[in-house]
Amino acid sequence: MTKTKLQKSLRDSVVTRWAMLLLVGFVLAANYYFYDALSPLKSTLTKEFGFTSTDFGTFVSVYSIPNVFFLMAVLGGIILDKLGIRRTGFLFVAFMAFGALVTAYGASDIYINDGFGYAFMSSFLPGYSPELKMMLLGRFLFGLGAETSIVVISKIIVKWFKGKELAFAFGVKLAFARTGSFLAFNLSPVLIESQSGWTLAIWFAAFLVLAALLVFLIYMLFDLKLDKQVKQEGLLASTDEFHISDITKLLTNRSFIYVTLLCLTFYSAVFPFLSFSSDFFLNKFNLSIKESGFISSMLPIGTMIFTPLFGFFVDKYGKAASLMIYGSIILVVVHLTFAFTNLSPYVLMVILGLAFSLVPASMWPSVAKMVDEKRIGSAYGLMFSVQNLGLWAFPILAGVVLDSTNPTAAETLDYTYTMIMFAGLGIIGLVFALLLKREDKVSGYGLELPSNSK
Numbered sequence: 243m244t245k246t247k248l249q250k251s252l253r254d255s256v257v258t259r260w261a262m263l264l265l266v267g268f269v270l271a272a273n274y275y276f277y278d279a280l281s282p283l284k285s286t287l288t289k290e291f292g293f294t295s296t297d298f299g300t301f302v303s304v305y306s307i308p309n310v311f312f313l314m315a316v317l318g319g320i321i322l323d324k325l326g327i328r329r330t331g332f333l334f335v336a337f338m339a340f341g342a343l344v345t346a347y348g349a350s351d352i353y354i355n356d357g358f359g360y361a362f363m364s365s366f367l368p369g370y371s372p373e374l375k376m377m378l379l380g381r382f383l384f385g386l387g388a389e390t391s392i393v394v395i396s397k398i399i400v401k402w403f404k405g406k407e408l409a410f411a412f413g414v415k416l417a418f419a420r421t422g423s424f425l426a427f428n429l430s431p432v433l434i435e436s437q438s439g440w441t442l443a444i445w446f447a448a449f450l451v452l453a454a455l456l457v458f459l460i461y462m463l464f465d466l467k468l469d470k471q472v473k474q475e476g477l478l479a480s481t482d483e484f485h486i487s488d489i490t491k492l493l494t495n496r497s498f499i500y501v502t503l504l505c506l507t508f509y510s511a512v513f514p515f516l517s518f519s520s521d522f523f524l525n526k527f528n529l530s531i532k533e534s535g536f537i538s539s540m541l542p543i544g545t546m547i548f549t550p551l552f553g554f555f556v557d558k559y560g561k562a563a564s565l566m567i568y569g570s571i572i573l574v575v576v577h578l579t580f581a582f583t584n585l586s587p588y589v590l591m592v593i594l595g596l597a598f599s600l601v602p603a604s605m606w607p608s609v610a611k612m613v614d615e616k617r618i619g620s621a622y623g624l625m626f627s628v629q630n631l632g633l634w635a636f637p638i639l640a641g642v643v644l645d646s647t648n649p650t651a652a653e654t655l656d657y658t659y660t661m662i663m664f665a666g667l668g669i670i671g672l673v674f675a676l677l678l679k680r681e682d683k684v685s686g687y688g689l690e691l692p693s694n695s696k
């Protein structure tokens with residue numbers, strides 16, 4: 243592919259490439275919306291279906307099972323390299339949509355009134371309600387599609403923005419994701435009060451993911467056109483082709499190991515916390531579902547603004563390893579403050595938003611410095627799979643800790659031990675961030691340097 247050809251391609255139009263980011267940003271926002279849409283409904287699920295905190299934690303964590311136990315994020319990356327963006331993206335976004343619809347069906351009146359699959363779901367594991375089992379199946383399928391679709395979207399961004407505003411585009415991509423979470427925490431509590439019933443909140447989320455599938459189809463038309471213009475398929479396949487030795491090289495790279503372990507512990511202290519946060523505010527500060535959902539949404543709203551800004555900072559001034567340390571410290575301080583004080587959760591969630599911008603904005607571009615470009619797909623896939631181990635285990639553990647540290651019929655739940663658990667994860671993450679910075683002096687990857695100096 244010559245430079246002249248590139249200059250004439252669709253990706254050279256600023257409007258077109260940002261329009262592409264808008265399209266895939268919608269798909270990502272719908273993904274995050276669905277992931278978070280049921281968090282403000284924890285108490286409603288308890289009231290309607292008798293969910294315990296452990297049931298809710300299991301529901302949150304089943305998302306990660308395909309990515310941890312079947313290594314779906316890694317395999318998805320390999321499939322992506324073999325089948326290409328359009329077929330892989332369509333397949334996995336379709337899984338997401340199907341899983342979202344199955345989840346909504348599991349909570350619906352049609353299903354509960356002896357609908358399709360109800361008798362079957364009632365015929366085994368009597369300790370789990372048929373509603374929970376169908377919803378678990380739906381979220382499992384959703385998770386199977388969701389993580390790989392994030393890998394696909396990352397590759398799409400590289401395809402359109404490489405050699406242009408790549409880091410900033412990644413920051414904006416994360417801002418789309420946070421917009422989805424922000425909307426979920428605010429819209430779900432409103433939708434449960436709808437006249438058509440509380441399940442509208444889940445149906446709305448599911449249809450949003452279905453709409454994302456249609457939007458992805460539109461994206462595919464542009465992707466096809468770009469490929470025809472620059473014949474880029476061949477080029478991407480050759481740079482990203484998967485070899486098993488890629489994984490072994492990654493597993494012997496100390497910086498990659500530290501950043502992956504930081505990714506595991508940091509995100510385990512954030513996403514599972516966020517899933518329980520609405521219920522935490524509701525119980526600790528005696529607030530309404532709407533208000534506690536709104537406080538949870540302060541976290542994504544802060545990150546929508548800060549993440550692209552810190553991305554820009556890292557591009558221009560570097561300091562990525564230091565920023566990961568600062569983000570980890572802030573995380574620990576906020577979780578301990580939540581555990582032991584009654585300080586305003588509004589302020590604390592905004593401060594937590596700083597941590598949740600500092601670490602992602604510096605972590606994801608840093609991987610590109612420590613790993614060969616041809617291994618970046620496997621690297622992100624591997625990081626996602628390891629990270630999902632935490633996203634699987636910690637929502638369940640949070641639920642178990644809650645159930646075991648509160649009397650069965652407690653009016654309000656005491657979250658102190660659950661918050662100590664999240665703070666503990668933050669402390670372990672801080673150790674990995676410090677090790678990463680120390681290792682950077684030996685490895686010379688230049689994580690503290692601006693993007694264009696490496």
Ligand SMILES: NCCCC[C@H](N)C(=O)NCC(=O)O
Binds near residue numbers: 392416509
């Ligand atoms: N939707 C919640 C889980 C997404 C996890 C995903 N693997 C990830 O790490 N995304 C990066 C981020 O900062 O959201």
